[in-house]
Amino acid sequence: MEKSNSSGPGAKTTGKEAAPPTAKAKKTNSQGFRTFKGVFTPSALTIFGVIMYLRVGWVLGNEGLFATLLIVTMASAITFLTGLSISATATNRQVKGGGAYYMISRSLGVEAGAAVGLPLFLAQALGISFYLTGFAESVHGFLPTVSIQIIASVALVLLFVLAYTSADLALKTQFFILALIVASLVSFFAGSVPPDGFTAPAGEVSTDVGFWIAFAVFFPAVTGIEAGISMSGDLKDPARSLPRGTLGAIIAGYVIYIAIPIVLSANVPKEILKTNPMVMAEYAY
Numbered sequence: 001m002e003k004s005n006s007s008g009p010g011a012k013t014t015g016k017e018a019a020p021p022t023a024k025a026k027k028t029n030s031q032g033f034r035t036f037k038g039v040f041t042p043s044a045l046t047i048f049g050v051i052m053y054l055r056v057g058w059v060l061g062n063e064g065l066f067a068t069l070l071i072v073t074m075a076s077a078i079t080f081l082t083g084l085s086i087s088a089t090a091t092n093r094q095v096k097g098g099g100a101y102y103m104i105s106r107s108l109g110v111e112a113g114a115a116v117g118l119p120l121f122l123a124q125a126l127g128i129s130f131y132l133t134g135f136a137e138s139v140h141g142f143l144p145t146v147s148i149q150i151i152a153s154v155a156l157v158l159l160f161v162l163a164y165t166s167a168d169l170a171l172k173t174q175f176f177i178l179a180l181i182v183a184s185l186v187s188f189f190a191g192s193v194p195p196d197g198f199t200a201p202a203g204e205v206s207t208d209v210g211f212w213i214a215f216a217v218f219f220p221a222v223t224g225i226e227a228g229i230s231m232s233g234d235l236k237d238p239a240r241s242l243p244r245g246t247l248g249a250i251i252a253g254y255v256i257y258i259a260i261p262i263v264l265s266a267n268v269p270k271e272i273l274k275t276n277p278m279v280m281a282e283y284a285y
Contacts, residue, residue, distance in 0.1 A: 033235055033241075038241055039235070039244070041178055043246060044253070045177055047249055047253035048253065049131055051134075053134075053280055055218065060273050062208055062274055065261055072218070072222075072258055075219045078222075080247070086225070086229060086246055090103070090239050091243060097232060099232050099233075132152040132155055133152055135152070136148040136149075141278060188263070188283065190285040198276060198282055221257065225250065228245050267283060
């Protein structure tokens with residue numbers, strides 16, 4: 001039998017084919033979201049949440065300024081170290097959809113990914129109820145005739161419809177919410193002591209709590225980076241967006257959470273901080 005000559009100009013190659021791109025090759029999604037929209041915004045919105053408005057004053061009233069700043073620094077340091085690990089993983093391998101579960105399972109194995117992924121799912125599910133309850137508690141002050149459960153249920157249905165309709169629409173809506181949060185922070189830092197002083201809710205019992213209880217109450221405030229990591233499959237360039245958006249949200253959160261206790265401690269009495277969860281609203285401009 002004659003051997004086929006593969007050296008001709010139109011012949012098919014029978015030797016080694018071109019090697020596929022390595023896992024570390026940088027791939028981008030031309031239709032994906034960028035850093036600010038896809039990572040920073042959802043992470044920042046989760047960090048600047050219910051604890052900032054309703055519980056920072058309580059922590060400050062119970063523990064004092066120095067201990068509160070220590071709590072904020074410790075909690076933010078833990079989250080920052082986690083952000084560094086996420087950045088290292090995102091820049092050393094291709095990241096697809098699946099968020100933290102995908103990154104852990106590809107780094108430590110499927111078994112470790114499943115072991116961590118299930119608690120992450122439960123944490124997110126509980127986190128949704130946590131933030132909805134805090135939102136309903138705040139709105140209930142303006143709608144006292146409507147129960148907190150009904151407010152939270154209506155908000156949950158609206159959020160489900162929004163997220164189910166379009167991820168892009170949900171992220172665009174977050175821009176509006178972020179603008180409201182920025183406006184509220186500007187109003188707070190431009191505020192002053194009310195002419196009639198602060199109100200202390202009747203019947204409230206002022207009790208001191210331990211350092212670690214206060215830390216446990218505050219810590220969920222800085223764990224919102226999971227919201228941005230979960231968008232990994234929808235990002236244009238995960239290797240670029242995940243580190244910048246995640247670390248940027250952590251640093252921004254730390255700066256704000258350091259500034260708020262300093263302002264409150266200089267203007268609001270300790271007992272008011274411990275008993276009035278809406279003290280930030282009363283102090284705001």
